[in-house]
Amino acid sequence: QVQLVESGGGSVQAGGSLRLSCATSGFTFSLSSMGWFRQAPGAEREGVAAITLDVTTAYADSVKGRFTISKDNAKNTLYLQMNSLKPEDSAMYYCAARLAGLGWSSALQTNPYNYWGQGTQVTVSS
Numbered sequence: 328q329v330q331l332v333e334s335g336g337g338s339v340q341a342g343g344s345l346r347l348s349c350a351t352s353g354f355t356f357s358l359s360s361m362g363w364f365r366q367a368p369g370a371e372r373e374g375v376a377a378i379t380l381d382v383t384t385a386y387a388d389s390v391k392g393r394f395t396i397s398k399d400n401a402k403n404t405l406y407l408q409m410n411s412l413k414p415e416d417s418a419m420y421y422c423a424a425r426l427a428g429l430g431w432s433s434a435l436q437t438n439p440y441n442y443w444g445q446g447t448q449v450t451v452s453s
Contacts, residue, residue: 336447374435
């Protein structure tokens with residue numbers, strides 16, 4: 328049974344940092360492509376960062392230079408380090424898994440991903 332459990336969200340002031348984690352089980356993490364997505368109220372879910380099978384990373388323009396995606400295959404865990412947070416980063420953050428390779432060009436699209444976590448809320452105040 329595939330499980331993805333996010334943690335690390337919370338409330339922070341603008342300019343602050345948070346580190347999200349996504350603990351996974353039920354599949355071969357090291358052979359999967361992973362992504363972080365976010366969804367604000369009334370908005371579509373958007374790709375934030377992704378890391379493909381060959382450890383290529385992709386970032387949304389809005390977070391480049393501020394967010395870093397990483398993975399620990401020994402712990403089956405995905406991370407998102409978020410620095411210099413802005414109020415517009417406020418959203419529910421989800422991790423997602425694709426149990427196969429993933430082209431860099433589609434890494435931030437929701438369709439390729441097979442499994443999703445329940446999300447963790449991030450709120451950034453000004």
